[in-house]
Amino acid sequence: MKIVVNDEVHEVSATTLAALIDELGYGGARIATAMNGSFVPVPLRDKTALNDGAQVEIVAPMQGG
Amino acid sequence: MTARFYGVELSSPLMLGTAQYPSPDILRDAVQAAQPGVVTVSLRRESAGERAGQAFWSLIRELGVPVLPNTAGCHTVKEAVTTAHMAREVFGTEWVKLEVIGELDTLQPDVFGLVEAARILSEDGFKVFPYTTEDLVVAERLLAAGCDVLMPWGAPIGSGKGLNNIFGLRALRAHFPDVPLVVDAGIGVPSHAAQALELGYDAVLINTAVAKAGDPAVMARAFRLAVEAGVLARVADPMEERDMAVPSTPVAGKAMLA
Numbered sequence: 416m417k418i419v420v421n422d423e424v425h426e427v428s429a430t431t432l433a434a435l436i437d438e439l440g441y442g443g444a445r446i447a448t449a450m451n452g453s454f455v456p457v458p459l460r461d462k463t464a465l466n467d468g469a470q471v472e473i474v475a476p477m478q479g480g
Numbered sequence: 481m482t483a484r485f486y487g488v489e490l491s492s493p494l495m496l497g498t499a500q501y502p503s504p505d506i507l508r509d510a511v512q513a514a515q516p517g518v519v520t521v522s523l524r525r526e527s528a529g530e531r532a533g534q535a536f537w538s539l540i541r542e543l544g545v546p547v548l549p550n551t552a553g554c555h556t557v558k559e560a561v562t563t564a565h566m567a568r569e570v571f572g573t574e575w576v577k578l579e580v581i582g583e584l585d586t587l588q589p590d591v592f593g594l595v596e597a598a599r600i601l602s603e604d605g606f607k608v609f610p611y612t613t614e615d616l617v618v619a620e621r622l623l624a625a626g627c628d629v630l631m632p633w634g635a636p637i638g639s640g641k642g643l644n645n646i647f648g649l650r651a652l653r654a655h656f657p658d659v660p661l662v663v664d665a666g667i668g669v670p671s672h673a674a675q676a677l678e679l680g681y682d683a684v685l686i687n688t689a690v691a692k693a694g695d696p697a698v699m700a701r702a703f704r705l706a707v708e709a710g711v712l713a714r715v716a717d718p719m720e721e722r723d724m725a726v727p728s729t730p731v732a733g734k735a736m737l738a
Contacts, residue, residue, distance in 0.1 A: 422525075440528035440529070441528050444526065444531060447569045449566065452562065456565075474524060474525055475523065475524070475533025475534060476521055477532070478498045478501070478522065479497060479550045480552060480687035
């Protein structure tokens with residue numbers, strides 16, 4: 416199915432957010448996730464099902480003021 | 481000695497931003513020269529290939545300075561609240577520098593959204609550092625919303641104009657003598673930082689003034705010395721200003737030569 420991750424379309428086989436993170440190569444990274452505008456904490460990632468067209472945001476630490 | 485921020489005494493009243501440095505090495509040198517009490521950090525989209533955020537996080541961990549995540553760039557309550565939740569998970573801290581930006585030319589806060597986001601986050605256990613103006617009524621609302629710290633601007637973010645409204649900042653200090661206050665934004669040179677601390681502010685947050693200096697590490701050291709001077713001046717209880725001159729050299733005993 417098609418999932419939009421950080422504004423880029425990906426064709427993936429993953430069916431949960433946790434599987435998506437692994438499939439895209441983020442395994443082990445210090446990241447936070449949101450789906451369709453809502454925060455998804457780590458413990459809920461493998462319970463969060465992906466739907467076609469879902470908008471996923473994956474963020475990490477960055478320089479800030 | 482610095483004020484306690486949510487029960488934590490910082491090692492320095494200097495809070496240093498980590499953005500806009502010419503390179504990671506220069507950022508590291510600047511942080512080591514500034515010896516800040518906290519560094520501010522943010523969240524941005526991560527690419528699985530580049531993993532830029534992971535490298536940055538390693539650098540910050542090595543520096544061993546506590547972090548204060550921000551919600552920079554957020555323009556709505558929902559964005560800011562969601563970003564704060566993500567920051568709490570990634571950085572492992574309940575502290576958040578809450579920015580809800582209301583206007584692009586000045587980057588001044590949307591104080592209405594700020595109060596609402598501060599209430600939502602405070603109720604959820606966050607320790608909110610709200611980026612606000614010197615407005616007393618907004619300050620009252622932020623405290624009522626659960627904030628125990630206020631961060632009024634000195635001048636627009638990145639402008640380097642210093643303390644634009646000394647009267648307002650002094651009024652805020654006088655009105656809330658027991659609330660930790662931080663001047664955030666607008667400080668351009670070390671004398672601005674010293675001035676904020678001389679006014680009785682508990683800390684200053686600086687980023688562009690160090691990162692965009694010709695030599696960030698030297699400027700970082702200058703700010704460290706300036707905040708130390710400001711704190712000492714405050715402790716030492718400055719003299720009262722006068723409108724007229726008063727001779728400092730004793731008049732008594734002066735030879736009659738006229």
